[in-house]
Amino acid sequence: MSKSKDYYELLGVAKTATKEEIKKAYKKLAMQYHPDRAPEDKKKEYEEKFKDISEAASVLGDDKKRQHYDQFGNASFNGGGAGAGYSGFDYSDIMSQFRSGMFGDFEDIFDHLFSGSNGRRSTHGQRGDDLLTEVEITLEEAASGATKTFTLNKLERCEECNGRGARSFEHCHHCKGTGSLKRTQRTPFGLFQQTSPCPECRGTGEISTDSCKACHGEGVIRRKKEIEVTIPPGAEEGTRLRIRNEGGAGAQNGPPGDLYVHVHLRPHKYFVRKMNDLLLTVPISFTQAVLGDEIEVPTLEGKATLKIPPGTQSETVFKMTDKGLPSLHDHERGDQLVKVKIQVPQKLTKKQKELILQLNEEKASKSFLERIFG
Numbered sequence: 001m002s003k004s005k006d007y008y009e010l011l012g013v014a015k016t017a018t019k020e021e022i023k024k025a026y027k028k029l030a031m032q033y034h035p036d037r038a039p040e041d042k043k044k045e046y047e048e049k050f051k052d053i054s055e056a057a058s059v060l061g062d063d064k065k066r067q068h069y070d071q072f073g074n075a076s077f078n079g080g081g082a083g084a085g086y087s088g089f090d091y092s093d094i095m096s097q098f099r100s101g102m103f104g105d106f107e108d109i110f111d112h113l114f115s116g117s118n119g120r121r122s123t124h125g126q127r128g129d130d131l132l133t134e135v136e137i138t139l140e141e142a143a144s145g146a147t148k149t150f151t152l153n154k155l156e157r158c159e160e161c162n163g164r165g166a167r168s169f170e171h172c173h174h175c176k177g178t179g180s181l182k183r184t185q186r187t188p189f190g191l192f193q194q195t196s197p198c199p200e201c202r203g204t205g206e207i208s209t210d211s212c213k214a215c216h217g218e219g220v221i222r223r224k225k226e227i228e229v230t231i232p233p234g235a236e237e238g239t240r241l242r243i244r245n246e247g248g249a250g251a252q253n254g255p256p257g258d259l260y261v262h263v264h265l266r267p268h269k270y271f272v273r274k275m276n277d278l279l280l281t282v283p284i285s286f287t288q289a290v291l292g293d294e295i296e297v298p299t300l301e302g303k304a305t306l307k308i309p310p311g312t313q314s315e316t317v318f319k320m321t322d323k324g325l326p327s328l329h330d331h332e333r334g335d336q337l338v339k340v341k342i343q344v345p346q347k348l349t350k351k352q353k354e355l356i357l358q359l360n361e362e363k364a365s366k367s368f369l370e371r372i373f374g
């Protein structure tokens with residue numbers, strides 16, 4: 001039927017056309033060459049054209065078939081042999097269906113052509129389990145990001161049988177090794193042959209003749225695996241990271257699940273985190289508060305200097321801009337908020353006491369000192 005047709009040319013689309021463009025082009029042509037619309041003298045021509053564009057759409061509308069066609073041309077689709085395991089139109093009956101007036105809604109046919117759901121792979125094995133693990137990080141690690149390594153005891157693909165559960169296989173007799181079974185379906189355009197995965201071999205086309213001893217035929221085996229996880233800067237208490245494909249391996253060569261890592265933040269000796277800000281309380285002496293000073297305070301990046309202006313009240317909060325944590329979500333950075341607490345000396349030397357008493361006699365300072373000493 002199709003010798004060396006160019007499917008792209010038939011539909012009048014570029015080789016780079018998207019699925020949507022192909023669908024649109026086919027729809028337009030299908031309307032135009034609908035056999036019911038053919039003039040009396042052109043019936044045959046219309047039918048041929050319609051068959052051709054439908055065939056082109058059935059291949060180009062399916063990602064896998066299109067890829068195959070791009071690679072090998074349409075020879076691979078001729079004859080409808082079981083070899084490639086592809087399904088296509090069965091045209092043997094389509095024209096009589098047209099004539100009997102079964103033509104109906106185009107959308108049905110589009111769904112058929114463009115669903116792309118008749119692939120074989122999707123039925124292989126089961127997806128592995130998602131796993132959850134917890135990791136504790138320090139505030140410093142939250143600020144700079146970190147790499148954490150831990151060991152998980154999880155299902156891994158069996159290497160003995162390469163995840164197949166067996167070492168020797170024979171062709172499945174049920175589907176003759178194609179992995180799929182053909183099913184004929186009546187549609188407004190005629191009879192379609194639709195392929196579905198063979199239940200006997202689960203779409204693999206082969207049946208095992210032994211069972212892998214290492215994994216007892218499961219294809220998976222429980223083993224310790226070291227996992228390295230990158231914690232992004234700005235990670236918070238409760239941050240959940242998803243590491244794709246690091247969950248349990250899937251049985252019968254199914255795809256692996258994902259690993260979720262729940263982040264916990266270890267409490268810090270000095271700092272309290274509030275969103276992306278860091279809160280810190282530092283003691284200062286009352287003379288520092290009165291006279292002003294420059295003090296050293298810790299930050300996550302090391303020591304920094306903070307200026308205490310003369311006349312600073314206790315509980316005053318100073319902001320050190322951008323000395324907080326980076327944000328997980330944007331480029332903003334938090335601040336470090338330093339609260340100073342004036343410490344009242346509990347023991348005084350004789351000299352200190354004399355000086356304070358002297359100070360106490362100065363009227364301006366009296367109320368201040370009274371407040372401190374009660």
Ligand SMILES: [Zn+2]
Nearest residue numbers: 172175198201
């Ligand atoms: Zn089979």
Ligand SMILES: [Zn+2]
Nearest residue numbers: 158161212215
């Ligand atoms: Zn095995």
